Amino acid sequence: QVLLQESGPGLVKPSQTLSLTCTVSGGSITSGGSYWSWIRQYPGKGLEWIGYVYYSGSTHYNPSLKSRITISVDTSENQFSLKLSSVTGADTAVYYCARLRSDYGDSFDIWGQGTMVTVSS
């Protein structure tokens, strides 16, 4: 079955750029109808959708974060990535990569295990 695994630094300094990668295994990132997404969960539990990338490279971002985020895809490596610039303590969260399926009612049917990112000097 398809598995997702996040990787990247667990500690980022304020004003720097947070960079995470999600590796897709057990299936192809070029699978039609799959939109590769990033979602974060704050320490207080709330979830926030960040954005997604399609294998073609087209993207769609949360307007509240749009000016600071870039999501890209590397089909040769079966990976997609998130860059979030100018981070502050408010960006401290568990970051999940997830698959959004259009044939599952636009729901997130597969999630990575999540990676905790702390923004602190």
Add this chain to the structure above:
Amino acid sequence: QSALTQPASVSGSPGQSITISCTGTSSDIGAYNYVSWYQQHPGKAPKLMIYNVSNRASRVSNRFSGSTSGNTASLTISGLQAEDEADYYCSSYTSSSTWVFGGGTKLTVL
């Protein structure tokens, strides 16, 4: 886009049924059938339980069911079991072409 509104906690005894509500607006839950529900155990990733309002995800028990009425979605769990104790989140597609989540409901099995 504001988060969907869920009760902070619900509880029930084994064998009983409980319902978790999720209130949105006419721009999300009231506009689309793209409501989904997720179960999250401590330290784990969320798991898709329900999609398209009422469709159970693969290998999800038929004790879980979903519905909507107006701007409110509901998740019902019947025949409560100890393993159902977890946090539950609702989500909806919105008219802004984004996805919004509820604040989460902690289910305690007494």
